[in-house]
Amino acid sequence: MTDSAIVLAEGESHFPPGIHSFDFRDWFTGLSDTALAHMFTTITFAVWASVAILIVFFLWAYRKPQIVPTKKQWIAESAYGFIRNTVAIDQMGKKEGVKFAPYLATLFLFILIMNFWAIVPGVQVSPMSHIAFPAVLGVLSWIIYNVVGIKKHGFIGYLKLTCVPPGAPWFIYPLLIPIEFLQNLILRPVTLALRLFANMFAGHLILLVFILGGFEMLNSGNIFIQGLSVFSFAMGIAMTLFELIVILLQAYVFTLLTGMYIQGSLADEH
Amino acid sequence: MILAAEEGGAQILFPIWQEILVGAIAFGLLCFVLMKFVFPMMEKTFEARVDAIEGGIERAERAQEEANQTLEEYRRKLAAAQEEAAAIRDEARADAVAAKEEILVSAREEANRVIAAGHAQIEASRQQLVRELRSEVGNLAVDLAGKIIGQRLAGDADTAATVDQFLSQIADDTAETSGAR
Numbered sequence: 001m002t003d004s005a006i007v008l009a010e011g012e013s014h015f016p017p018g019i020h021s022f023d024f025r026d027w028f029t030g031l032s033d034t035a036l037a038h039m040f041t042t043i044t045f046a047v048w049a050s051v052a053i054l055i056v057f058f059l060w061a062y063r064k065p066q067i068v069p070t071k072k073q074w075i076a077e078s079a080y081g082f083i084r085n086t087v088a089i090d091q092m093g094k095k096e097g098v099k100f101a102p103y104l105a106t107l108f109l110f111i112l113i114m115n116f117w118a119i120v121p122g123v124q125v126s127p128m129s130h131i132a133f134p135a136v137l138g139v140l141s142w143i144i145y146n147v148v149g150i151k152k153h154g155f156i157g158y159l160k161l162t163c164v165p166p167g168a169p170w171f172i173y174p175l176l177i178p179i180e181f182l183q184n185l186i187l188r189p190v191t192l193a194l195r196l197f198a199n200m201f202a203g204h205l206i207l208l209v210f211i212l213g214g215f216e217m218l219n220s221g222n223i224f225i226q227g228l229s230v231f232s233f234a235m236g237i238a239m240t241l242f243e244l245i246v247i248l249l250q251a252y253v254f255t256l257l258t259g260m261y262i263q264g265s266l267a268d269e270h
Numbered sequence: 271m272i273l274a275a276e277e278g279g280a281q282i283l284f285p286i287w288q289e290i291l292v293g294a295i296a297f298g299l300l301c302f303v304l305m306k307f308v309f310p311m312m313e314k315t316f317e318a319r320v321d322a323i324e325g326g327i328e329r330a331e332r333a334q335e336e337a338n339q340t341l342e343e344y345r346r347k348l349a350a351a352q353e354e355a356a357a358i359r360d361e362a363r364a365d366a367v368a369a370k371e372e373i374l375v376s377a378r379e380e381a382n383r384v385i386a387a388g389h390a391q392i393e394a395s396r397q398q399l400v401r402e403l404r405s406e407v408g409n410l411a412v413d414l415a416g417k418i419i420g421q422r423l424a425g426d427a428d429t430a431a432t433v434d435q436f437l438s439q440i441a442d443d444t445a446e447t448s449g450a451r
Contacts, residue, residue: 019281058303102310
C-alpha cells in the first residue's frame with residue numbers, strides 16, 4: 001500500500017485512475033513554487049487553444065459577410081443561429097432574444113470546444129473537469145440573470161419575483177420563501193457549475209479506467225488477461241462516442257439553463 | 271492513502287485561483303471578440319438578407335403590377351382598334367353601295383340618253399328621207415307621166431289635177447308605212 005501510494009504521488013503509474021489523474025505538471029518547473037504555478041499546463045493550454053480556435057475561425061469565416069453565404073460563412077452562421085433561434089429567441093422572444101443571443105452563443109461555443117478536449121487524442125481531458133472553469137461560467141451566469149432582473153424590476157421587485165411564488169397560500173410563505181431564495185439565488189450557479197464539472201470529470205475518469213485498464217491488462221504476465229484487454233480498449237472507444245454525446249449535451253444544457261434563468265428574470269410580475 | 275484520497279476528494283471542488291484567472295481572461299477575451307466583431311455582423315447580415323428577400327418580393331410585385339397594367343392597356347387598344355376596323359368596314363360597305371347606286375343611275379341615264387339620241391337621229395333621218403323622197407317621187411312621177419302621156423296630152427287641164435291627187439295618195443301611203451314601222 002505504501003509503495004503504490006508513493007508511486008501514485010509521484011505520478012509514475014496511472015492505474016487505477018483517481019483524482020491525481022487530474023493534476024497536470026507545470027510545463028515550466030521553475031514556476032511551480034511561484035504564483036504562476038498552474039498557469040502553464042495542458043489544461044490552460046487547452047483553454048487558450050479553444051479561445052484561439054474560436055476567435056480565428058469566426059474572424060476568418062466572417063471577414064467578408066455576404067447576403068448569399070459562402071460555405072465557411074454558413075457554418076459560422078449556423079453555429080450562432082442554432083443558439084440564437086433555439087435558445088435565445090425561443091425563450092425570450094425576438095426582441096430580448098437577439099439581445100442575449102451573442103452571449104449565449106459565445107457561452108455555448110466556449111463550453112463545447114472546451115468539452116471537446118475530452119476526446120481529442122493526446123489530450124483527452126477537458127479543462128471543464130477542473131472546477132475553476134465551470135465555476136467562472138456559473139458565476140457569470142448568476143451575475144447576468146440577477147443584474148438583468150434587478151434592472152427590470154428593481155431590487156425589491158426582483159426579490160419578490162424570484163422568492164415569492166404566485167398562487168401559494170400565505171401561511172406556507174415562511175417555508176416557501178427560504179427555499180425559493182436558496183434555490184433561485186444561491187444554488188443555481190452552483191448546480192450549473194457542478195453539473196458541467198462532474199460530467200466532464202466523470203467522463204475523463206471513465207475513459208481512463210478503460211484505456212489505462214487495457215494497458216494494465218496488457219502489462220500483466222497472464223496471456224489470458226492480455227487477450228481480454230481488447231474488450232477494455234473496445235469499451236474505451238465506445239465510451240469515447242458516449243462522451244461525445246455528453247459533450248454536446250452538457251454544453252447545450254448549460255446554455256439552455258442560463259437562457260432560462262435570464263428569461264425568468266425578464267418575466268413580467270405575476 | 272485513504273486519508274490522502276479523502277483530502278484529494280475535497281480538493282477537486284476547490285478551484286485553483288490561477289485557473290480561475292486564466293478561465294476568466296480567456297472567456298472574457300472570447301466574449302469581447304465574438305460579441306463585438308462577429309455576432310453583431312451576423313445580425314446585420316441576417317437583416318440584410320431579410321431585406322433582400324422582402325425587397326425582391328416587393329420588386330416582383332411591382333413588376334407584376336406593371337405587367338398587368340400593360341396587358342390592360344394592350345387589351346384596351348386592341349378593342350379600340352377592332353371597333354375602328356368595324357367602323358371602317360361599315361363605312362366602306364356604305365360607300366360601295368352608294369357608288370353602285372351612282373353607277374347604276376348614271377348608266378341608266380346614259381342608256382336613256384343614248385336611246386333618246388338614237389330615236390332623234392332616226393326621226394331626223396326619216397324626215398329627211400321623206401323630204402327627199404317626196405321631191406324625188408314628184409320629179410320621177412312628173413318625168414314618168416311626161417314620158418307616158420307627154421306626146422299626146424300636152425297642156426290638158428285634167429292632167430295637173432290627176433298628178434296632184436296621185437302625189438297626195440303617195441304621201442298618205444308613205445305616212446302610213448312610216449307609222450307602221
